[in-house]
């Protein structure tokens with residue numbers, strides 16, 4: 001089996017064959033930097049880029065990841081993957097990682113709303129100042145584009161669903177504010193220096209390898225671990241809050257399309273989601289059904305500060321600008337993800 005075939009059987013993404021065929025000629029041999037590439041989404045993106053024939057450098061300080069997955073990839077292909085263990089706030093580490101990069105995928109961040117409420121300054125440093133440094137590093141090496149992992153939390157508690165990007169941001173947490181600030185940096189760097197940039201507002205991404213082992217775990221990962229351990233899932237609030245839960249295949253597909261798009265992008269903001277709305281109660285029901293976890297009714301705790309009530313993306317702009325349509329539904333994505341958590345439990 002060839003190396004690329006190995007990546008494809010290795011990775012857990014459902015990228016449409018047609019998209020892979022279109023993207024391969026663009027990424028083959030192209031030098032890409034992935035910040036935060038040891039993390040959940042960054043790890044899947046790195047898989048996909050290597051599978052498409054790109055050369056990838058990852059910079060990650062491992063503050064919220066283990067080196068395990070990258071280690072496996074390094075064993076598979078030490079020639080096309082380089083890993084720099086450093087913070088994006090460390091100028092020499094970042095300059096080293098960015099050397100020769102044509103596409104920069106900037107995913108490194110302190111990603112938790114709760115953590116940002118507890119330590120707002122650290123979140124600002126990594127997410128806002130860190131983005132400025134990544135933009136400067138991209139400019140220094142003459143990169144062709146920076147694709148940024150922005151967040152649907154930018155919208156706050158909106159009333160308009162599905163929500164278009166034209167709505168004014170209304171961040172409800174230091175995390176959301178830092179992500180909106182970073183979007184503005186991208187737009188300013190495009191206007192000032194002519195650097196091509198695009199910000200992708202990811203909506204509640206879930207999938208295999210998402211960390212479930214911290215109090216900051218995202219909801220699908222947290223429910224999966226508790227249900228598999230025979231414990232009742234914990235819901236913050238009444239559970240009627242809803243989310244546009246998005247399998248990581250959709251996030252990776254949109255990110256690859258954003259990197260490869262021939263549209264002259266200059267700070268545009270695009271929603272990335274499945275375009276479906278599922279309540280947290282419904283999510284718990286679906287997951288319990290898929291796992292045959294009968295009798296494990298959710299426990300309800302107090303709603304957490306900074307949590308938005310609903311999210312549901314309007315994907316019109318992303319479709320028009322990037323040619324993106326979701327490739328995995330919530331149900332498909334949950335079935336795959338739960339199968340992975342189950343097998344990881346027995347590994």
Ligand SMILES: NC(=O)c1ccc[n+]([C@@H]2O[C@H](COP(=O)([O-])OP(=O)(O)OC[C@H]3O[C@@H](n4cnc5c(N)ncnc54)[C@H](O)[C@@H]3O)[C@@H](O)[C@H]2O)c1
Nearest residue numbers: 036039040041060061063064065087088108109149204205
């Ligand atoms: N998961 C989601 O639902 C979601 C939703 C919206 C936006 N996002 C954004 O997408 C990106 C990836 O999210 P994820 O879920 O994969 O999170 P993650 O925590 O798994 O990945 C982030 C990675 O960045 C690394 N990192 C943190 N600070 C760093 C620093 N100073 N220097 C270098 N590396 C650093 C972490 O070690 C981690 O590997 C983040 O920017 C996040 O804000 C995620």
